[in-house]
Amino acid sequence: MIDRFLLFIDPEVKDYYKPTDSTNLGSRLQDLGYRVIKTTDVSAVSTYIHQVDALIICSSIANIKTFATQSLNHRSLPLIWWFHEGSSLKDEICELEIDIDALLCSNMSNKEIHWSLHLCSNRFLQRIQWQKERELxxxxxxxxxxxxxxxxxxxxxxxxxxxxxxxxxxxxxxxxxxxxxxxxxxxxxxxxxxxxxx
Incomplete structure (x- = not known):
């Protein structure tokens, strides 16, 4: 069960999500009873990553791989991408070279968020098991x-x-x-x- 999150918001998109705005998933997760540590400083991730169960990265598709790679060098965790809706997808390739365990969007209902986080936990455990089997x-x-x-x-x-x-x-x-x-x-x-x- 994951209930403690590190939320990293890309500095380029942080102004889109005011703390009191309903599109701010960090505040919504806290309202739902989850514990959330928020940061916009990628160097602070290494400080907080050992205190949480999962990592949420809010960024555009162009930056998700860079931030995920930098962050997960410190510890293997479920990776959740909070997709920044302001991103343009028309010219983007629909393939990422990183393992994302769940996708969140600001317009999801509370029930959809809960289900996405539940599936995230299962997906991460399966992914870790597959990696161990592959290494063996x-x-x-x-x-x-x-x-x-x-x-x-x-x-x-x-x-x-x-x-x-x-x-x-x-x-x-x-x-x-x-x-x-x-x-x-x-x-x-x-x-x-x-x-x-x-």
């Missing part, structure tokens, strides 16, 4: 490459089959109480030193 798969793929390379080296040097090379690496790993990938990396490193010294 990339790690396994990298381990597999090392293992295949080490097997090829053993096949060449010892004149053994691929299965025998695999069994050799597995036995070494068991004997030395290491992971197979660590044994494979040792074999590759030793082979590279041997080749370099020839």
């Amino acid at each position: 798969l990339l790690s396994k793929l990298e381990e597999r490459k090392h293992l295949e390379k080490a097997k090829a080296i053993l096949c060449e040097l010892k004149k053994i089959s691929e299965q025998e090379a695999y069994d050799f690496i597995r036995k070494q790993a068991m004997d030395e109480r290491k992971r197979m990938v660590d044994v494979a990396i040792s074999i590759i490193t030793a082979y590279q030193i041997l080749v370099a010294n020839k």
